[in-house]
Amino acid sequence: MSNSSSEHERTYHHGDLRRAILSAALDAISAEGPAALSLRDLARRAGVSHAAPAHHFKDRTGLLTAVAAEGYALFADALAGAPDLRERGVAYVRFAATHPAHFQVMFQPDLYRADDPDLLSAQARATDALRAGVADLPPGGRGEDDRLAGVAAWSLAHGFATLLLSGNLADATEGRDPEVVFRSLTGLIFTPENRRDG
CATH class of the missing domain: 1.10.10 (Arc Repressor Mutant, subunit A)
Incomplete structure (x- = not known):
């Protein structure tokens, strides 16, 4: 053998x-x-x-580090190709659906070496792409704090993607394309008429 x-x-x-x-x-x-x-x-x-x-x-952690680094590189490429924040969110959801194994590992830093240079480089590219989407919002569409607007956008995309992968959105999507559903959700949050400033 x-x-x-x-x-x-x-x-x-x-x-x-x-x-x-x-x-x-x-x-x-x-x-x-x-x-x-x-x-x-x-x-x-x-x-x-x-x-x-x-x-x-070398070991299991090294393998998972390679998976995470590759995932973040693919993720950064997917986000960078999107024209605005909404489409970056759609790209986020699409990435999770088409790369579920990468997605599972990327957001569990206890599984890999978080100081790996290839991983850090790919993570930085993905973060820059997400931040660029927030920066492109009109001032009235992002509130007073760009960082919190970024967290809100990330939470929506990541939460939706995670629920989608775990099968928890079947009833909510009712057979509709998850990307179409996600676009509708972004309209509920990132529009001036629906957002209330304190």
Whole structure:
């Protein structure tokens, strides 16, 4: 069995083995959540020796750090392509729906090395994209505190995405496209006529 695993590993080219292990990790997280992730199981899923994941990621925390860093990089790209705050929120929800395993890991900093340089860089890009969306709001649409407006927008998008992934919005969305529903929700909050200043 170890011979066939070694032969299988040799068929991977430059970086493909690392990608195969990451892909296996994402499949496992989607199916069972990050708590169930083990390097030995990943090796079996990827069809490689049990030492291969440790060679590329050192340990489980290293693997989850790579998942989070990749997730934040993809997330930053998705947010940066949106023209305004509402569409950044839609991109947020879309990202969670299309990358549920990344999303599960990204917002659990106890799972990964929060000081990882690649992770920090990707997180900073995502944060900048979210803040740019708030900065683009007209002054009357964001209140007196840009930071709190950002927290409000983040809370709405993250809360909606989390409820969507956990299956808690089925009744509320009634079969409608979640992105359309989310756009409607943003209209309830970020419009001058619906927002009351103290």
